[in-house]
Amino acid sequence: MAQKIQGTEDLFGGYMRAWQHMQDVARELFGAYGFDMIETPAIEQVDTFVHGIGESTDVVRKEMFRVVSGALMENLLAAGSERGLKAKQRMAMRPEGTAGVVRSVVENNLVPQGAAPAKLWYAEAMFRGERPQKGRLRQFHQVGVEWLGAPDPAADAECIIMLMEFYKRLGFDPARLRLSINSMGDAACRPAYRQMVRDFILAHADEMCEDCLERAEINPLRSFDCKNDHCREVMAAAPLAKDNLCDDCRTHYEQVKRYLDAAGVAYVEDPTLVRGLDYYTRTVFEVEALDAGVGAIGGGGRYDGLVELEGGKPTPGIGFAVGFERIALALAAQGGSLETPEEGCVYVACASPEQRGAVFEATLALRQAGIRSEADYQGRSLKSQFKQADKCHARLCVVLGEEELARGFATLRDMESHEQVQVPLPELAPQVASRIA
Numbered sequence: 001m002a003q004k005i006q007g008t009e010d011l012f013g014g015y016m017r018a019w020q021h022m023q024d025v026a027r028e029l030f031g032a033y034g035f036d037m038i039e040t041p042a043i044e045q046v047d048t049f050v051h052g053i054g055e056s057t058d059v060v061r062k063e064m065f066r067v068v069s070g071a072l073m074e075n076l077l078a079a080g081s082e083r084g085l086k087a088k089q090r091m092a093m094r095p096e097g098t099a100g101v102v103r104s105v106v107e108n109n110l111v112p113q114g115a116a117p118a119k120l121w122y123a124e125a126m127f128r129g130e131r132p133q134k135g136r137l138r139q140f141h142q143v144g145v146e147w148l149g150a151p152d153p154a155a156d157a158e159c160i161i162m163l164m165e166f167y168k169r170l171g172f173d174p175a176r177l178r179l180s181i182n183s184m185g186d187a188a189c190r191p192a193y194r195q196m197v198r199d200f201i202l203a204h205a206d207e208m209c210e211d212c213l214e215r216a217e218i219n220p221l222r223s224f225d226c227k228n229d230h231c232r233e234v235m236a237a238a239p240l241a242k243d244n245l246c247d248d249c250r251t252h253y254e255q256v257k258r259y260l261d262a263a264g265v266a267y268v269e270d271p272t273l274v275r276g277l278d279y280y281t282r283t284v285f286e287v288e289a290l291d292a293g294v295g296a297i298g299g300g301g302r303y304d305g306l307v308e309l310e311g312g313k314p315t316p317g318i319g320f321a322v323g324f325e326r327i328a329l330a331l332a333a334q335g336g337s338l339e340t341p342e343e344g345c346v347y348v349a350c351a352s353p354e355q356r357g358a359v360f361e362a363t364l365a366l367r368q369a370g371i372r373s374e375a376d377y378q379g380r381s382l383k384s385q386f387k388q389a390d391k392c393h394a395r396l397c398v399v400l401g402e403e404e405l406a407r408g409f410a411t412l413r414d415m416e417s418h419e420q421v422q423v424p425l426p427e428l429a430p431q432v433a434s435r436i437a
Helices: 013-032 046-053 058-063 070-079 098-107 153-170 190-203 210-218 220-225 229-235 247-262 324-333 353-368 382-391 402-406 425-436
Strands: 043-045 091-093 118-127 139-148 177-183 281-289 296-302 317-323 345-350 373-375 394-400 409-414 420-424
Touching: 013 118, 013 139, 013 153, 013 324, 043 046, 043 098, 046 058, 046 091, 046 098, 098 118, 098 139, 098 317, 139 153, 139 324, 153 177, 153 247, 153 281, 153 296, 153 317, 177 247, 190 210, 190 220, 210 220, 220 229, 247 281, 281 324, 296 324, 317 324, 345 353, 345 382, 353 373, 353 394, 353 402, 353 425, 382 394, 394 402, 394 425, 402 409, 409 425, 420 425
Parallel strands: 345 373, 345 394
Antiparallel strands: 043 091, 118 139, 139 317, 177 281, 281 296, 296 317, 394 409, 409 420
């Protein structure tokens, strides 16, 4: 029997309605902030992700699914590496959303010189070759936003405010969320700070894991995010970004905090917060659901140099991403749920097979009027049709019998009160619509 791949899930029923509900909330809230939806390909050139995410990250080094067409597989296996492949032949499944959106912004020139910023949001599946566990899947789903072309610290604050409002509308109690923020500096002050962290790691080389020693040469700041507990203990004494910001970065960070204070958004400053991807600059933030046991449920930050890395002109950017699966787990742990009730319908029943044609016409008329309708397609008895109507969560049942049809009427049955009325067939759709309303 065919089975799904470990670390993937089928979305259907209540779980699918939960994912759709999350998108509906995003569409309404993000739209109010001026964001339009975008969808990028699930496969991109490998370089799209390497440029932005960074070669030192676990995402690129260990987790990114590579894609090779059948036509190239034989040559790739024979060569033993992908060195002979052209850039456009080296493909990967999307491990996160930002790099692909930025690639699209650059390729489609969505932020031409002097134009208004591009404000985009997405709801897509992501793919990572992780060891499946609670809250970590090989195919998972994210809702995210990307704001390209806005250097103002107000954009940072608005993204964070919008994110916290998103959680609230999904059903979280804000008092049971922890928002952490930090500034990672920029191209003016971060190189010197990176060198300080590198020197610190090398000075404690005998205490650090092999990954952190490698990070020291590629991106030392990633060691703050090491999963090794002892490395984290050592890094607790490392130099902090907040103590080494240039004047511009410090001013930017302080203004972001003032905007958050003015909006009444509670936050905790975490000077070790670096997030997991290399492209972040200045403001970074992360949200955790307290006592949920699933880790971070979302986060993001500013990435003012990413557009250049993807081949575009200098363009500031900021964004965030929220994972659907972790949100669902965290809400459940706190006694909530993303699931919405199954949509009710109108069930059209017939007293005998002779009325089957009339049922067909009635359901067609109801559906053309925008009314969700169901009927029997398996030759059930009238009693069994009423049972099926209950399973379909029908609010009304339209009963078509020989006598009613002879007089041009249908019987409307309220499935909760069992009250019945007769309505003329030409008035069936408007009568049903008014009763449902």
